[in-house]
Amino acid sequence: MAVEAIPVKTKLVTPDDDLLEIIDTYASPQLREGDILVVAETVVAISQGRMIRPENIKPGKWALFISQFISQNGSLSSPFALQAVMNEEGTLRTVLAFMISSLSRVFLRRQGDFYRLAGKQAALVDDITGTTPPFDKYIILGPENPEKVVADIKKRFRVEAAIIDANDLGSSEVLAATKGVNIDLMLRIFKQNPAGNADQQTPLVIVRK
């Protein structure tokens, strides 16, 4: 079955915008019955104002300590991003996740346990430079209540909806989706990241069968 992914260009979405109004203006005229509307995770977070400047975060001792042990490729190697996650998920949870994942890494040779145990925000946070300008100056947290966001989209536009965290490195994750969305199909399509991660400004993608 042929599936088409249509990126939808929008204006720059900011915390002053209502995501549903953005969809109404830019994607709604193109939507057909049976389409799936996919929204980029970062844009949902930005529209919810889930962003903070590193200058406004004071990393605590645990954030300064734990961040030293995290690979430099990960956002949490920055004590500022890690502190932002700790503020969301709790310091105790993050510290326990660090201890358990250190042990499982040494003794079981398992990787990625820290991200699995430290809570959703640990995997979703984007450090500075991780987003297109002007949000490259901010630490962007994961969206709040993504299930409600997709439910609201379905209710208003009568199409299935999903929120996806995709990147140009070939990995993607479905954060939330309405019942009619085939998750495996979404992951296959978004492996190539049709929305792009640079300055494309296409945070909405219509998936059409």
Next chain:
Amino acid sequence: MGFLVAFAACAGTISAALAVYYWHLGNHNILLDTAAAYEFVVRHDIPRNEITCSCLIPLSNKGEQQGMINNVFCQPVYCGKIMDELTISSHLCLVEDEMKDEMRENSYWKSLILKRNDHFDTKLVVKIHNSSIDIASLVQELDHIQMLIYYQVVGRKGIQWRLAELSVPLVDDVMVIN
């Protein structure tokens, strides 16, 4: 008692190991090397009464860790009363952004990661406009302008503001537009 000694020994060993690890980890060493600035170009646009100066400044990270430059601001040093007659604008950008035609003329610095041993060239552009003095008289009085470049470096060990200083000539190798 034996248990306490064993516990203290373990704690001491772990602390020492962590201290060695932390020391070994090092930090970034991001430097905007104005002392090595090159390719100075000065352009006098006589009809518009405007001088445009530019030069390339190496930007590198010779540290053990990666770091990020999150903000950059350029500012001229006060050069006497003549400055009251001048409108001075300046910006720093990455040369590779300029090549991709992504250079922003509006001074916006796009946050940049510098991994270990990364090296970039940046371009400083300074535009001086004056409405009341002709360029010849201006450069007679002011043959160079001192620029301060503040750059904010974010790394694993915190946020720092660094300062680079550069003297930009207004007369050397002049390209004149009549």
